[in-house]
Amino acid sequence: MKNLFLSSNGRFIIEKGLKMFMKPDKVFKLAYITTAQKGVDDVEYIKIHRQGLTESGCDFKELDIEGKGEIELRQALKDMDAVWVEGGNTFYLLKAIKESGFAKVIKELIDKGLICFGSSAGASVACPTIETSLWKVSEKDIKDDYGVKDLRALNLVPFLLKAHYKPEERDFLKKKIKEAKYPVRILQDNQAFLVNGNEVKLIGEKKEIRL
Template sequence: MKLFLLSSLQTTGATIAEKLRLDGLSGRVLFLTTASEGEEGDISWLNEDRQPLVDAGLDVVDYTITNKSEEEIRSVLSEIGAICVAGGNTYYLLDQSRKTGFDKIIAEFVNKGLPYIGSSAGALIAGPTIQTTLDDSRVTPDLEDYTGFNLCSLSVRPHWGSEYFAERYKEEYLRLYNLKLPMILLSDNDYVEVDENGFKIFST
């Protein structure tokens, strides 16, 4: 098992791409864009997050699980070398993961050795719960169970210290504190590497 959990690929992507190569990456990197479908307005940040992987020479292909069957998802995952679950609305990503069975499928593939890169929402959902998200839950009014993918026991909070998210942090600080969850606060320059032996935090 190998996970890379981070806030932004714009600052960490080149380093992670090199680590994947050193680990013997073979095949394409599936860039999962589903979470961005739950966002409104400009999503140019999605292209900016993908670009460092492309610039590093990786074969990156976009994909969404929305409206896909379990069979389709399994077929695609069986043909890739790694998956990158990109950012966006965490509630929307979890909702689509439940509807398609992706939450169970991705756990199966990661436990068999598929490297998982989680950026922002993709990092947050990899843990036991998405309760630490600051995203708007109104996009999925019927979603009541906030259990994450449970790929690891870590709850991360992306974009710590980012000016863009500063106001939302102020508004949600007390709620996050009252969750009483152990959290790793990740700046946009940080990433966590997780494997069977534990985890390490790096800064680029």
């Protein structure tokens, strides 16, 4: 059965997501995929999340998927209980996913029971497309697209995600959502969607934003 934990921010994975799957009597092996950080300037969040993973007690291995093929990725992931696809630049991440063997490998492993965590960009690539990464209220928020024009992504869920929701984006997003090809679901920080098979459940204290 498909098990996904798609979060707006990485800290929520450490504080909530891992605890939902880790068992006290078993070592929890996790591949921490940090490729998306290579497309951003400020990577302080990676240091913070590494420390959080260390303190969580899980046995994690950092993995960059860029430039790797199917054989190498299968070897790296073969004994893992879970992967965490970290945030950063969504376009850089999608480019690496498509150019490596990651898309095929991760889908096969998820079907076999591998748990997949995704935060921010890492959650967006689980969707049919990364269209929402183009939805920026201000031009200064637009990121380098690294030449990515085909926005089709992993299609692990049947909806698009808009992470890091802020109330001032409400009117802008209502317009964009009406134009979108797929349903759009919104996450605030410290929220996530837990996906078990075809069931989707919101995790977090606040109610889901619906526009």
